[in-house]
Amino acid sequence: MEQAIFEERRDQIHRMGEGPFELACNRESLAGAVSQRACVFCGSRVVLYPIADALHLVHGPIGCAVYTWDIRGSLSSGPELHRLSFSTDLKERDVIFGGEKKLKAALLELIARHKPKAAFVYATCIVGIIGDDVGAVCRDVAEQTGIPVIPVQSEGFKGNKREGYAAACKALFALAGTGDASSVKPISVNILGDFNLAGEIWIIREYFERMGIQVVANLTGDGRVADIQRCHAAGLNVVQCSGSTIELAKMMQERFGTPFLRVSYLGIEDMADSLYAIADHFKDQDPGIVARTQQLVREELSKLIPALAKYRKDLEGKKAAIYVGGAFKAFSLVKAFRHLGMKAVLVGSQTGTKEDYEELATICDPGTVIIDDANPLELSKFVRELDVDVFVGGIKERPIAHKLGVGFCDHNHERKEALEGFIGMLNFAKEIHASATSPVWRFVPRREAQAKALAMGESK
Amino acid sequence: MSDSPYTSTTNACKLCSPLGAALAFRGIEGAIPFLHGSQGCATYMRRYLISHFREPMDIASSALGEKQAVFGGGPNLKKGILNVMSKYGATVVGVATTCLTETIGDDVPRLLSEFRKEFSDLPLPEIVAVSTPSYSGTHMEGWHAAVAGVAAQLVKEKAPAERRVNLMPGFVSPADVRHLKDILADYGVAGTILPDISDSMDRPALLDYEKLPAGGTSLADIRAMSGALGSVECGRTVPASESAGANLERRFGVPSRRVGLPIGIRETDAFFAALSELTGQPTPQRYRDERGRLVDAYVDAHKYLAGKRAIVYGEEDLVIGLVSFLAEIGVTPVLAATGAVGKGFKESLAAVTTDILPEPPEAREGVDFFDIAEQAATLAPDIFIGHSKGYRTAKALGVPLLRVGFPIHDRFGGPRIRHVGYAGTQELFDRLVNLFLERKQEDCAVGYGYL
Numbered sequence: 001m002e003q004a005i006f007e008e009r010r011d012q013i014h015r016m017g018e019g020p021f022e023l024a025c026n027r028e029s030l031a032g033a034v035s036q037r038a039c040v041f042c043g044s045r046v047v048l049y050p051i052a053d054a055l056h057l058v059h060g061p062i063g064c065a066v067y068t069w070d071i072r073g074s075l076s077s078g079p080e081l082h083r084l085s086f087s088t089d090l091k092e093r094d095v096i097f098g099g100e101k102k103l104k105a106a107l108l109e110l111i112a113r114h115k116p117k118a119a120f121v122y123a124t125c126i127v128g129i130i131g132d133d134v135g136a137v138c139r140d141v142a143e144q145t146g147i148p149v150i151p152v153q154s155e156g157f158k159g160n161k162r163e164g165y166a167a168a169c170k171a172l173f174a175l176a177g178t179g180d181a182s183s184v185k186p187i188s189v190n191i192l193g194d195f196n197l198a199g200e201i202w203i204i205r206e207y208f209e210r211m212g213i214q215v216v217a218n219l220t221g222d223g224r225v226a227d228i229q230r231c232h233a234a235g236l237n238v239v240q241c242s243g244s245t246i247e248l249a250k251m252m253q254e255r256f257g258t259p260f261l262r263v264s265y266l267g268i269e270d271m272a273d274s275l276y277a278i279a280d281h282f283k284d285q286d287p288g289i290v291a292r293t294q295q296l297v298r299e300e301l302s303k304l305i306p307a308l309a310k311y312r313k314d315l316e317g318k319k320a321a322i323y324v325g326g327a328f329k330a331f332s333l334v335k336a337f338r339h340l341g342m343k344a345v346l347v348g349s350q351t352g353t354k355e356d357y358e359e360l361a362t363i364c365d366p367g368t369v370i371i372d373d374a375n376p377l378e379l380s381k382f383v384r385e386l387d388v389d390v391f392v393g394g395i396k397e398r399p400i401a402h403k404l405g406v407g408f409c410d411h412n413h414e415r416k417e418a419l420e421g422f423i424g425m426l427n428f429a430k431e432i433h434a435s436a437t438s439p440v441w442r443f444v445p446r447r448e449a450q451a452k453a454l455a456m457g458e459s460k
Numbered sequence: 461m462s463d464s465p466y467t468s469t470t471n472a473c474k475l476c477s478p479l480g481a482a483l484a485f486r487g488i489e490g491a492i493p494f495l496h497g498s499q500g501c502a503t504y505m506r507r508y509l510i511s512h513f514r515e516p517m518d519i520a521s522s523a524l525g526e527k528q529a530v531f532g533g534g535p536n537l538k539k540g541i542l543n544v545m546s547k548y549g550a551t552v553v554g555v556a557t558t559c560l561t562e563t564i565g566d567d568v569p570r571l572l573s574e575f576r577k578e579f580s581d582l583p584l585p586e587i588v589a590v591s592t593p594s595y596s597g598t599h600m601e602g603w604h605a606a607v608a609g610v611a612a613q614l615v616k617e618k619a620p621a622e623r624r625v626n627l628m629p630g631f632v633s634p635a636d637v638r639h640l641k642d643i644l645a646d647y648g649v650a651g652t653i654l655p656d657i658s659d660s661m662d663r664p665a666l667l668d669y670e671k672l673p674a675g676g677t678s679l680a681d682i683r684a685m686s687g688a689l690g691s692v693e694c695g696r697t698v699p700a701s702e703s704a705g706a707n708l709e710r711r712f713g714v715p716s717r718r719v720g721l722p723i724g725i726r727e728t729d730a731f732f733a734a735l736s737e738l739t740g741q742p743t744p745q746r747y748r749d750e751r752g753r754l755v756d757a758y759v760d761a762h763k764y765l766a767g768k769r770a771i772v773y774g775e776e777d778l779v780i781g782l783v784s785f786l787a788e789i790g791v792t793p794v795l796a797a798t799g800a801v802g803k804g805f806k807e808s809l810a811a812v813t814t815d816i817l818p819e820p821p822e823a824r825e826g827v828d829f830f831d832i833a834e835q836a837a838t839l840a841p842d843i844f845i846g847h848s849k850g851y852r853t854a855k856a857l858g859v860p861l862l863r864v865g866f867p868i869h870d871r872f873g874g875p876r877i878r879h880v881g882y883a884g885t886q887e888l889f890d891r892l893v894n895l896f897l898e899r900k901q902e903d904c905a906v907g908y909g910y911l
Binding site: 004006028029030031032033034035036037038039040041042057060061062063064065066067068069071084085086087088089090091092094095102105106107109110124125126129130156157158159160376377380381384394395396398399400402403404405443444445446449 | 466467468469470471472474475476478479494497498499500501502503504505506507508510511514515516517518519520521522523524525526528529536537539540541542543544547548558559560563564593594595596598663665666667668669671849
């Protein structure tokens, strides 16, 4: 099985307890290795996608637009323009003669039709190569239509998702500070790095309301252009999914002086710690906030903890694998599994950084395998070797798990179950429980083989 | 060209060409699909295909970065192929280009011939290369290019003559291909079905991850194509001059017969007639029985369907087959739409409806779901027939959707839907009738237990 691992990738895999922790990461994917990663465009698209009253026009051949049509489970409480897939659908002629005219015509047509509050134009691989000046077209159309038209420099080959996140942050930053902020109160936050999958941002907003905090802008789940335009006045940026929006937080700190906190809404400690940290930030301005937050956490935990117990009973001792986009999410998941009596034996991410992995190593148990930018061969090797019971990942990992007879929980952007907040922890437990305790596993070859081996051992 | 009056595209009714090529290569035994381009393309297509097939779908990528986009992707292409050789043990590598590598001007055939020279000391796999820029055509062009590429590049010499039929089924489901295999077996001839995704995209539960899924058309069967009695190609719009069948006919004198996708009685009759002509065997009794049952079902259900109005959309050949079928059962195809252009779509629709409908259905090519929805609002349809992506349009009109083809992202079992042959048509027919019965029952307060 060792041959599943490419020589070049050996230092991107570490087994806890075997030598000092060091993990190579942030490299270009190896050609021919079937990386689970996507591209720059994907990074930009997923971050900006949930802004529901903006037009999202993909400038390029049809593929990039059509594969990202309505893929995120990002809900909107109002407009749903984000759920449509717009493309300039470049053809051979456009590639030869340039796509600027078509881009302009498409933008004017779509803006007239949908009357969006802003438009984002995503440059795909070939746009830079054929030399379209997307910025100039955007300026031109913005002038004509009177709405912000923002280029997103997301040519796919210019790196991986991280560069796409950075391009998205730049686009968001272009909107920040351009709107009237007179309604913004001092005790207020922007929610960064939450995409309102299955309505999750509504759970978090409700917590903030109970704490007495105004939410100014959602970045970007259930996002609105006008909110983003006034977000510079918020008292604090709370940043989840640090990979995708930390750049924006840094830029806002520099330009507007907005402080930021890194948070996570997954699991019990991370959720509670995040709320406490935010309360702590505002306690000088609002001394009552700490008590309100304690009250909130107490109320939620008094419901959650007993409810978790019955799931934990069945899950105790089972083993989990985690493979997600950003490593930050993995920390919370490792801890969340502990509350279910489970151990994360394989933890990896597509785009974790050195700091992420070092932090991850401090909370992982001996024997746990940590992996950067894995591929199906490596993932399946470790799933088998470590005898995993449930795999947490995205749609690309699901068939790997299922084919080998391993349970699965979708924790990626297509998910339809809310997994954030205290209620999200309960949903997570239900999801894991539903998969891990299904009767179907007894029929899969892996378990049949184990049962047979056991029976033979007993008969001896 | 396109029948859409708009410049912009909204909710496209097509995919890009490398996806079709990647899937077709998955139907070759021991093959790994390999996209020459940036990493995202392979990942997006994997995700899209996995959501339909619910199977592992490894597509390798040369994963070009900024440097390679400037200086050329050759080194990454070569390194990538070496890597899939060593890790996947692929015996065939199906290389498809993307918009990026076509635009930067990578000469893939030249790079591959360099590669073969540089590494001539290694046991090299067969490498098939096709040009599939995403800015040209749809996923069907990619599919057909891969099929034609396999025939043109891997069938190198005249094989000994044998009682064998080559069958190019077009883009149909794994269940369809299984049915077609049965048909060839019942004719008592050897068959090369190219490509064959019946096993590779519908695998059982397994103990180990298969680096390369079992199944697919074997190299031996591919090489034997040049000695076959003839080829049957399904799909009226398959590019006639560059198709696999045409290539084998030109180079090896293997007669090629073109039929439509065998959906409905007449197109399936033509399919069996082509097989009978090539093999000299009459249609096996099993299929004459299936045909009889299908006609019987047509009769039994005709009044449930009379006067119903359908909107059919999707891949050009599937739409043509479905329209031909609907015309036979008294359902009026009020709109036949495809995202493809320049494939003789309208001519083929006219051909399959000429003696059975008073006039050919309204046909539109190069359209998207914005166009379809706009027109649908004026057509008072009773049903939509096509893949999952028409769901929201159908729902907005309060009309049921009969899910066929690819992708089926919002229902279970897409790979097991049968469309072709008398038996596949029978299943489509039963599902269609039941959708109408269900609707009738739901819309009625009486609660009839007999319909």
